[in-house]
Amino acid sequence: MTSTPPTVRRGTPARFTESGLGWLLLLPSVVVFALFVFWPLGRTLYLSVHGNDLFGAPSVFVGAEHYREMLSAGFGKVLATTGLFTLFSVVPAVLGALFVVLLLEARIRGVRVLRTAFALPFAFSVATASVVFAVIYNPAIGVANGVLGSLGIDRVNWLTDPSIALPAVCAATVWMNFGYNVLVLSAGVAAISPEVVEAARLDGASGWRLASRITVPLLSPQLFFLVVVSTIHALQSFGQIHILTKGGPDQATTTLVYSIYEKAFAFGSSDFGSASAQAVVLLVVMLGCTAVQFGVLERRVHYR
Amino acid sequence: MKKFSLGRVAVYVVLGLAAIPVLFPIYYGFVGAVMGPGDLATYPPALVPHELYWQNISDVFRSVPLGRFYVNSAVQAGVITLAQIVTSILAAYAFAFLRLPAKAVTFGLFLATLMVPWEAIIIPNYLAVSGWGLARGGLTYLGLVLPFLASAFGTFLLRQAFLQFPTELRDAAVIDGCGHWRLLWRVIVPLSKPSIAAVGVYVFLSAWNQYFWPLILIRDSEYQTLQIGISQLNDAEVAQPGLVLAGVALSLLPTLAVVLFGQRYIVRGLTAGALR
Incomplete structure (x- = not known):
């Protein structure tokens, strides 16, 4: 009767056992995740197999109908656009940042200032950066055409020409991610042990050889992390497309996330059923990326 | 350790060239904020303001x-x-x-x-x-x-x-x-x-x-x-990039x-x- 469980400590309110206290501390997070992550996850699956009325309320069970809709050419184009957008916003931003970080390794004056300068885009939100680019891309009075004009090149309709709009949005995205990539890779370089670099230098390695044989291989964890994180980030991109092109012209910049937005929310559309089916596709693609991340990381750890 | 060399100069030049596209949007975001219509709403647009046009700052509060x-x-x-x-x-x-x-x-x-x-x-x-x-x-x-x-x-x-x-x-x-x-x-x-x-x-x-x-x-x-507000400002004032x-x-x-x-x-x- 008087035997207290050994886990009850003096000083904690006596009514809590250790595990009771633990669950109490976890409770706020658990409630938030249950209500706003796990329940909506199930709900997305539910909505994706139900029709909906004009106001978006789910109606009858329609099975795989929304998924069958996706076999249309329209959704194929959305997936292709998503792939191109991801490829051309991730690869240049990672390679460009690697190039700059390697050059910053050359022992020159002013490296700290330069490094901070290259990291500055990190301070911009997607919305502010996109608005700056919208001004730069303005066909009539924007700087982009101004520069072309002074070189004697004709004006380009950066955001309204179907073949230019996607590269233009990718370029803006590369700029947005550049600062973050520089920060990550600089931190990676700083973590390389100076002895290794010094030993290589004493052996006569410098410049390109030092970079390709020592620095880049030692940066491979950060490079891999950046590719995965940037890919996940690119797949979720929304603000720049909403601000710069609204998915146009002629769907040229409608990525998966933008397509979800259009079906569910744009122009008073409330097609939550099809939008949810596309959301499930997004979820599967993202889980695939995460699986790749863990798969490769696992191998790397084993390799060591 | 540090000596003048052609390689070092090349590194500066390449970094300088790489810095232009990275820094220009930042420069333009802030300098454009104090450029008047005379600099911005013309073709080709000016890259350096001819005069500082502080009125944008007060005007933007009137617009949104x-x-x-x-x-x-x-x-x-x-x-x-x-x-x-x-x-x-x-x-x-x-x-x-x-x-x-x-x-x-x-x-x-x-x-x-x-x-x-x-x-x-x-x-x-x-x-x-x-x-x-x-x-x-x-x-x-x-x-x-x-x-x-x-x-x-x-x-x-x-x-x-x-x-x-x-x-x-x-x-x-x-x-x-x-x-x-x-x-x-x-x-x-x-x-x-x-x-x-x-x-x-x-x-x-x-x-x-x-x-x-x-x-x-x-x-x-x-x-x-603020983020949505700025994007709406962009939609509403296309003709006034300074604002x-x-x-x-x-x-x-x-x-x-x-x-x-x-x-x-x-x-x-x-x-x-x-x-x-």
Whole structure:
């Protein structure tokens, strides 16, 4: 009767056992995740197999109908656009940042200032950066055409020409991610042990050889992390497309996330059923990326 | 060690060339904010202002309620940041120091939330939150923050930090009659300030910069956040880029300050992320 469980400590309110206290501390997070992550996850699956009325309320069970809709050419184009957008916003931003970080390794004056300068885009939100680019891309009075004009090149309709709009949005995205990539890779370089670099230098390695044989291989964890994180980030991109092109012209910049937005929310559309089916596709693609991340990381750890 | 060489000059030249596209949008965002129509609304546009046109700054407040947007974003990002710091500290303590049944499974579920893209679950969240009436009037604030009051990233990062403490510390504190609650707030939290600051900087930046959720949720323009406000300013004032850039420059000040002064915390968070 008087035997207290050994886990009850003096000083904690006596009514809590250790595990009771633990669950109490976890409770706020658990409630938030249950209500706003796990329940909506199930709900997305539910909505994706139900029709909906004009106001978006789910109606009858329609099975795989929304998924069958996706076999249309329209959704194929959305997936292709998503792939191109991801490829051309991730690869240049990672390679460009690697190039700059390697050059910053050359022992020159002013490296700290330069490094901070290259990291500055990190301070911009997607919305502010996109608005700056919208001004730069303005066909009539924007700087982009101004520069072309002074070189004697004709004006380009950066955001309204179907073949230019996607590269233009990718370029803006590369700029947005550049600062973050520089920060990550600089931190990676700083973590390389100076002895290794010094030993290589004493052996006569410098410049390109030092970079390709020592620095880049030692940066491979950060490079891999950046590719995965940037890919996940690119797949979720929304603000720049909403601000710069609204998915146009002629769907040229409608990525998966933008397509979800259009079906569910744009122009008073409330097609939550099809939008949810596309959301499930997004979820599967993202889980695939995460699986790749863990798969490769696992191998790397084993390799060591 | 340092000597003048052709290679060194080449490095400067290449870095300088690379810096142009990186720095130009930043330069233009701020300098354009004080350029008059004479510089901006002509072709070709000027790259350097002929005169400083400060009127943009006062005009932008006349075009949109920028001050109100600022307050809204400060409330939204402030509440999210404070809440995530508190909920992450509590959860991290439980994961790091307490014996719990099913702890590994629960921790796995926390980490699983990191793999669920917000965009894939935004529809049910929107239906729920707007269905609860949290998309109108003052309740909009609640709707803006409610889904973001906990963070698996914060929990994970702080748990890592807490695990650095020797287990003897916990045992000693408990034997001394210092309970878990006091141990947490008097010992662990003060000693973990750098990690908590790293979480705070990250959470604040991502909350302040949110776009999709405020865009679809907010119906009363009075409760618009800064990011959406700036994008609406861009739509409304296409013909007046100076005005738009003034809005951009003003809205950038808080994040610029956080990035410049919180840089070491950002790098700390980055490396934690890289280990994830």
